Amino acid sequence: MKEKAFNDIQQTQTQFVEKIADNMHSFGVSTTVGRVLGIIYMNREPMTLDELSKETGMSKTRMSQVVREMIDLNIAERVFQAGVRKDLYQVEQDYYQTFISLFTSNWRKAINKSKYFEQRLRTRLETIQKEEELTEEAEEQVNDLLHEIHQWIEYYDWIQRLIEFFESGEIFNHVPKNPKEEK
16 A cells, blocks of 8 residues: 555544544543544454553553443443453444443433432431421422422433333334435
């Protein structure tokens, strides 16, 4: 391959990686995670922390943190390859699945935080109802807040079902990946 073509291809791949990083940022994921995802994706093969550190210019310690975050987001996994002693990391090659993983991971975190918050508030309100002598107005306010918590719970239950809808793949029955192929 001629050097100019090689350089043009390298530059295009770099632009692709930067676009992936930019897209990940719009999903609320750091551009560093997006860049590493893009590098592994464009490599088309699993990579070690050493290879990723060299490619990004980051320390191996920082790279380990980034890869751990990617695993937590369910967009990367450690894989085994015969004859390779170092840990290898692979990313999902399917854009749709990456989106689903990011979408559901972020919403699961929100649900978990909200459940804890809801439990604390409900306990506090129920304690107020039991231990305090409330005026009619205060009782009404507590009941309004308890009703609000109930609506909150219903909302997060809906989000949980939406997550399951995405993770099951049923979403593609309603919003096909490529509608032109469906006809």
